[in-house]
Amino acid sequence: MQTFGLIVVLVVSVTLSGCVALPVIAPAAMTAGGDLVKAGTVRTFGGATQRTFSVSLSELYAATRQTLDRLGFGPPEEQSKDERVILYAYAIDRTIRIDLMPITGEMTQMRVFVRKNSLGKDVATASELVTQTERVLNPPAAERAAQRKPGDRRTTAR
Numbered sequence: 001m002q003t004f005g006l007i008v009v010l011v012v013s014v015t016l017s018g019c020v021a022l023p024v025i026a027p028a029a030m031t032a033g034g035d036l037v038k039a040g041t042v043r044t045f046g047g048a049t050q051r052t053f054s055v056s057l058s059e060l061y062a063a064t065r066q067t068l069d070r071l072g073f074g075p076p077e078e079q080s081k082d083e084r085v086i087l088y089a090y091a092i093d094r095t096i097r098i099d100l101m102p103i104t105g106e107m108t109q110m111r112v113f114v115r116k117n118s119l120g121k122d123v124a125t126a127s128e129l130v131t132q133t134e135r136v137l138n139p140p141a142a143e144r145a146a147q148r149k150p151g152d153r154r155t156t157a158r
Helices: 002-015 018-031 057-070 123-137 141-147
Strands: 041-043 048-053 077-081 084-091 094-104 107-116
Touching: 048 123, 057 084, 057 094, 057 107, 057 123, 094 123, 107 123
Parallel strands: none
Antiparallel strands: 041 048, 048 107, 077 084, 084 094, 094 107
16 A cells, blocks of 8 residues: 555656655655654654654753663763754764754654764664664563562552
8 A cells, every 4th residue: 555655656746847746755755765763753855863752851861861871872972052952972983963952841852863984874773763762761561660679569549
């Protein structure tokens, strides 16, 4: 079904000319390469992977720092610009830029750019950084259970 939709979009875009076709082609081009990103996560033509989280800037910042540390990155360089926080981290042949931008007090957008050898883009690594940050914010049930202390018991009101 997705292939049929892609074919329809491409046929329509071929019949249109010039700049009019670009908005029609753009959504298909972003997903035609095999979705490396989770639903709700977007890849842009500039090579960024972005996702909006329902957490404050400080919560997303802490989760991002924890993710970078857990994945073996050194302490990132930081910049603050207006209300945005920009983190730069470095790995083997890669430079990572993470922009954290508040949308509201409890909603923040994360945009991740990964440059490989300063020429190429690495969307797979960018996507994995977003996914791992989400895991820090919302650990799977098994991880939550393992993090509980042995004497902790959750009770529910009936």
